[in-house]
Amino acid sequence: MGMRSLRNGAVVSFLVGMALLLVGGFFAVDHVPPIPKKIEWQGQVLADHEAIMRGQDVYQRYGLMDHGSVWGHGSLRGMDFSAYTLHLLGYLVRQWHLGNGRSDENLWEQLPPAPRRELDQTDMLVIQELKHNRYNAETGTLELTEAQAYAFRQLEKFWDKTFGQGDSHYGFLPNTIPSEQERRDIAAFFFWTAWAAVTPRPGLDYSYTNNWPPDITVGNRASSEAVLYSILSVLALFVVLGLVVYIVHRYEFFYGESRAVEAAYRLMKTPVTPSQRASISSSWWPGCCLLCRSSMVACLPITRFIRESSMSKLWDKCTLIAGPRPGTCNWRCCGLLFHGWVRPFTWRRLSGVENRRASACLSISCLLPPLP
Amino acid sequence: MTVASLIGEVLGIKGYLTHLGPSAWFWLGHQGWEYLELGRLWQILLFGGLIYWLVIVYRAIAPGLRRNQNQADTEEDAHRRALILFYLFSGTFVVLFFGFGLLYGRGTHLTIADYWRWFVVHIWVESIFEFFGVAVISLFLVTLGLVTAKSALRVAYLTAILVFLSGIPGTAHHYFWYGGPSFWLAIGGVFSSLEPIPLILLVVRAWMEYKSIREAGHEFPYRWPLYFLTASSFWNFLGAGVFGFMINLPLINYYEHATYLTSNHGHTALFGVYGMLAIAVILFSWRGLVENSAWNDRILKISFWGLNAGLFLMFLTGLLPIGLLQVYHAYANGFWWGRSAAFYEMPLIQALGNFRIIPDTIIIVVGALPLLYFLLRTFPRLRTAQGSEQG
Numbered sequence: 001m002g003m004r005s006l007r008n009g010a011v012v013s014f015l016v017g018m019a020l021l022l023v024g025g026f027f028a029v030d031h032v033p034p035i036p037k038k039i040e041w042q043g044q045v046l047a048d049h050e051a052i053m054r055g056q057d058v059y060q061r062y063g064l065m066d067h068g069s070v071w072g073h074g075s076l077r078g079m080d081f082s083a084y085t086l087h088l089l090g091y092l093v094r095q096w097h098l099g100n101g102r103s104d105e106n107l108w109e110q111l112p113p114a115p116r117r118e119l120d121q122t123d124m125l126v127i128q129e130l131k132h133n134r135y136n137a138e139t140g141t142l143e144l145t146e147a148q149a150y151a152f153r154q155l156e157k158f159w160d161k162t163f164g165q166g167d168s169h170y171g172f173l174p175n176t177i178p179s180e181q182e183r184r185d186i187a188a189f190f191f192w193t194a195w196a197a198v199t200p201r202p203g204l205d206y207s208y209t210n211n212w213p214p215d216i217t218v219g220n221r222a223s224s225e226a227v228l229y230s231i232l233s234v235l236a237l238f239v240v241l242g243l244v245v246y247i248v249h250r251y252e253f254f255y256g257e258s259r260a261v262e263a264a265y266r267l268m269k270t271p272v273t274p275s276q277r278a279s280i281s282s283s284w285w286p287g288c289c290l291l292c293r294s295s296m297v298a299c300l301p302i303t304r305f306i307r308e309s310s311m312s313k314l315w316d317k318c319t320l321i322a323g324p325r326p327g328t329c330n331w332r333c334c335g336l337l338f339h340g341w342v343r344p345f346t347w348r349r350l351s352g353v354e355n356r357r358a359s360a361c362l363s364i365s366c367l368l369p370p371l372p
Numbered sequence: 373m374t375v376a377s378l379i380g381e382v383l384g385i386k387g388y389l390t391h392l393g394p395s396a397w398f399w400l401g402h403q404g405w406e407y408l409e410l411g412r413l414w415q416i417l418l419f420g421g422l423i424y425w426l427v428i429v430y431r432a433i434a435p436g437l438r439r440n441q442n443q444a445d446t447e448e449d450a451h452r453r454a455l456i457l458f459y460l461f462s463g464t465f466v467v468l469f470f471g472f473g474l475l476y477g478r479g480t481h482l483t484i485a486d487y488w489r490w491f492v493v494h495i496w497v498e499s500i501f502e503f504f505g506v507a508v509i510s511l512f513l514v515t516l517g518l519v520t521a522k523s524a525l526r527v528a529y530l531t532a533i534l535v536f537l538s539g540i541p542g543t544a545h546h547y548f549w550y551g552g553p554s555f556w557l558a559i560g561g562v563f564s565s566l567e568p569i570p571l572i573l574l575v576v577r578a579w580m581e582y583k584s585i586r587e588a589g590h591e592f593p594y595r596w597p598l599y600f601l602t603a604s605s606f607w608n609f610l611g612a613g614v615f616g617f618m619i620n621l622p623l624i625n626y627y628e629h630a631t632y633l634t635s636n637h638g639h640t641a642l643f644g645v646y647g648m649l650a651i652a653v654i655l656f657s658w659r660g661l662v663e664n665s666a667w668n669d670r671i672l673k674i675s676f677w678g679l680n681a682g683l684f685l686m687f688l689t690g691l692l693p694i695g696l697l698q699v700y701h702a703y704a705n706g707f708w709w710g711r712s713a714a715f716y717e718m719p720l721i722q723a724l725g726n727f728r729i730i731p732d733t734i735i736i737v738v739g740a741l742p743l744l745y746f747l748l749r750t751f752p753r754l755r756t757a758q759g760s761e762q763g
Contacts (some may be wrong), residue, residue, distance in 0.1 A: 003451070003522070006529035013533045017499075017540030020559055024544065025487055031553040032483040053479055060404020060478075061397045063385045069711075071550050072630035073486060074406050080630060080711045087708040112712065115705035169713035178387050193482075196551060210557060212549030213707035214627055222626045225554040230623035232558070233565040237617070240566050244534070248573065253530055261584050263513060264594030267660055 001251040033196035033208035037140030039188070041149035047188035049140075055189025058182045067171070070193050071209055078170055082193035083213035085155060088112060089194050090218040092151035094126045103150050108158040116217060127219035130198045137202075142195070152191055159187040377414035384411070398478040405485070407493045408473055415473060422467040429463050451521035455514060458528055459507040465500045483551035490546045497642075498567065499539030505649075506531045531570060538566035545620055549629055561622045571613035578605030596672035597659055600652035603680055607644025615640055615687075627703055631710060632695030640687050648679070651743065658750070666753035671746045678738025685731035694724050 039047045059070070059081075068078030091113050096103045135142045144152065160183045166174040177183050196208040198218050206223040214220055247253070383389050384401015392400070400411045408415065436456045472491035476484060510524035542564030547556040582602045585595060615637040619628050628634065659667065697720070702710025709715060716722075 001526075003525065003529075006526060006533070007454070010529045010532040010536065013537040014540070017536045017563075020541040020563075021543055024541075024555065024559055028487070028547070028552045028556070029484065032481050033551045035481070056482060057479070061384060061402065062387075063381065063402040063404065063409065065404055065406045066402075066409065069630055070482070073546075073550060074630075076630055076632065076635055076711070077716075078711075079713075080708065083706075083708040083711065087706055112708075115709045115714075117704060169717070204554075206554065208551055209549045210552075210554055210626075212626060212629065214703065215706035215708060217706060222623055223554065223557075225557050226622040226626050229557045229561040230621040233561040233621050236562045237565040237568070241569050241572065244569050244573070247530075253527060261588045261592065261594070261598075264592070264598065264659075266517070268593055 001247070031201075033192075034135060034137065034140075035192065036135060036142035039142045039144060039152070039191070041144045041146065041152075044149075046144065046149060046152050047191070051185050051188040052192045054182075055185035055187070055192075058177060058186045059189055062177055064186075070190075071197065072212065080213065081190050082197050083215065084112070085190040086194035086197050086213065086218055086220075087215055088155060088158065089148070089151050089191070089198075090126055090130065090215070092154050093129060093145075093147040094122055094217075096147040096150050097122050097125055101146065105154075108154040108161070111154075111158050119216060123217060126217070131200055131219050133199050133202055135199070155191060156184055156187040159183055159190065377410040380411050380414065381409055395478055403478075405489055408489060412474075412477075419467075419470055419474065422470055426463055426467050430460065433460065448521055451525050452514065455507075455511055455521055455525050455528065458525070458532075459511050462500065462504040462507040466496070466504055469495050469500055486550050487547065487552075490543050494543045494546055495540060498542065499535050501646075502535045502539070502570070503532055534566075534570040538563055538569065542567055545625065548622060548625060557622045561620070564620050565617065567620075568613035568617050571609050574605050575609045578602050578609075581605075590669070593664070593667065594656070594659055596669060596676060597652055597655035599676055600648050600655060603676070604645050604648035604652060607640055607648060607683075611637065611640025611642075611644040611687075627707075628695070628699045630707075631698040631702065632691055633699060634695075636687050636691035636695045639691060640683065643683060651679075654747075658747070661754050662750045663753045663755055666750050668746065668749070671742050671749075675739050675742040675746065678734055678742065679740070682731045682733075682735030682739055685734065686728065689731065690724055690728040694721060697721065 035049055035052050037049045038045050059065070064081070065074040067075055069075060069080045070082045072080060072083075074080075088111055091111075092107065095107060129145055129147065134144065160180065162170075162172060163177040163183050163186065164175065164180070166172045166176060177186060197211075197213060198207055198220060200207055206225065207220070210226065211220045211223045214222065380389075380400040381402040384397040389396040389401050398404075398411065399413045402409050403411050403415070410418070433456055437453055437460075470492055472488050472495075475488045475491075506528050510519075510528045513519045514521050514524050540563075541559050544556045544560030545564045546560070548560060581598065585592065585598050585602070588595070615633075619625055619633050619637055655672070698710050698715065701715055716725075
């Protein structure tokens with residue numbers, strides 16, 4: 001295989017790869033889930049475009065992507081806000097139907113419900129209702145049903161409580177989101193993400209998020225596309241693997257003895273140059289990072305002890321995350337501390353982008369009291 | 373800058389930046405995207421730093437590009453130049469792809485901002501750095517006169533073909549469920565299924581290298597730096613190849629997306645591959661600097677097994693079983709439940725989570741601390757510089 005064709009192959013594969021991604025992106029732009037101008041019920045505006053965008057700001061600003069996820073992107077340790085909202089939405093609509101419209105205005109206090117695995121007639125009603133796209137692209141209005149409007153208000157109260165009073169099970173401190181307005185905005189944002197996750201795209205039988213998250217109570221299951229392309233993926237792997245193995249042996253790539261040992265011996269004989277000597281300081285960086293991170297983790301047993309003693313209130317005050325009650329999910333905080341320590345090894349590679357994640361952030365935040 | 377951005381993130385989260393204007397949190401605080409938390413200002417500064425790095429690299433290798441261009445130009449010279457150019461390209465891509473992270477702003481549609489975010493987070497890791505790694509290693513081997521520029525260039529091109537074609541469109545596996553159309557399932561699923569192929573080739577290579585190091589015996593000065601390199605290849609196969617493919621098919625990803633199985637892949641691939649690689653590179657350069665008498669293989673041996681056994685135990689007793697249980701329960705009860713406190717507070721999950729203290733302690737006490745001790749101990753015993761700089 002000639003050098004020229006190999007080089008051309010590399011250039012072509014780069015261009016083809018980038019083209020697939022960029023052209024795909026170009027066509028995807030028009031297919032993003034629409035953000036309604038207004039979410040309303042019988043002329044009554046529940047939230048508008050600005051509220052949803054403000055809610056996205058709130059989500060980003062308070063670093064909630066490092067404390068949970070939306071559509072599955074974010075921290076795995078907290079809840080998935082959109083999946084959670086979606087399930088509650090389904091549950092609230094169902095309760096509304098079960099009560100024949102005489103809805104319990106304080107249901108939000110009892111959320112979340114126990115998980116259910118069997119569906120009944122009412123569930124079918126709920127799924128039909130949620131799987132109907134009521135967004136009007138021309139006016140930009142999303143018209144909710146009465147049951148959905150009820151659920152919307154209940155969810156507002158639920159998120160207000162969660163981010164206002166805090167929830168130790170999830171490590172949310174009181175006033176994680178300081179103002180009531182911001183808490184209303186993020187509720188609108190979460191509602192919109194849940195709506196996009198369940199509502200089918202116009203004319204298609206899967207939602208804006210390809211039916212993710214899986215939840216039978218709202219009728220979300222893997223799309224036919226997911227099945228089809230999974231089969232094709234397995235096919236592609238083995239066909240191309242066979243082809244590559246053939247090429248490697250046919251054109252004798254990677255043949256010959258390993259040269260690592262010989263390379264090392266030659267390197268030993270090379271004298272040290274002044275610039276090498278000068279670059280030593282850069283080797284210190286990873287060492288220091290390693291030390292910082294390790295000692296942070298070494299503090300773990302102490303923090304655990306503090307949390308489980310009478311000093312746990314102090315712990316809550318001093319960290320971004322609430323100390324879980326003794327005996328509950330007490331390892332979540334530990335995990336958060338543990339989580340980031342491997343990163344000093346990789347700092348060179350990503351120039352510190354990885355390094356800067358929540359865990360590091362948390363360690364510094366210990367020094368600051370939360371806002372009143 | 374690192375410190376400033378960290379402090380900014382905390383201030384932003386705590387709401388201290390409100391007085392500085394409505395967008396202050398985005399520019400100075402936590403911009404809200406996982407892996408790109410740093411405020412936009414710091415992001416731009418970091419981008420500037422990367423460009424500066426590129427200029428330094430270019431200045432160093434530019435003479436090599438010009439050399440022999442006009443005089444008696446042998447084929448080997450041409451290949452050598454091509455290889456240097458290859459290296460320069462890979463370095464440029466490293467910088468360029470970080471720049472894609474600047475293409476969204478505050479208030480960009482969630483789906484679109486996330487599209488650009490993965491250009492940085494994914495393509496960096498799964499194409500550009502492999503490309504860069506191959507370029508560095510080939511240049512290294514050729515400079516030492518171990519392989520001809522021709523054969524190094526052939527391998528570099530083949531690897532580039534494989535990682536570009538699988539890794540770049542494979543980015544789409546991050547677009548499956550984030551508001552994109554269903555064609556991402558096709559592109560992401562099919563192309564990223566090809567990502568294990570270069571890693572499968574790597575296993576044979578790693579085994580050959582392992583054998584040659586073992587045969588070289590205990591007196592071999594680069595024994596442990598090279599073992600770390602072999603460990604990196606091992607984790608590349610297991611963490612990136614096996615655990616990556618395990619969760620990659622759209623149908624499986626649909627149920628496992630955002631569970632511990634993803635962490636299982638992430639930890640073994642990131643720490644395993646790039647962590648071991650970074651240690652290998654540090655030790656490799658360190659070996660040439662330290663006096664022979666000061667080099668202590670025993671400490672490195674302890675550290676090597678501490679890090680690797682700890683990581684192995686971490687996924688075997690923690691990440692993998694928790695991930696499998698999580699997918700099992702999320703399938704039965706709905707995904708929301710699999711990520712709720714109810715799941716994380718199950719006694720079995722808590723027990724597994726608490727057990728993780730053991731592997732993590734092994735990594736720190738038996739792995740990281742001996743390594744640090746080793747570096748500190750050898751620091752006063754460096755060889756003095758001799759000879760002059762050569763191009």
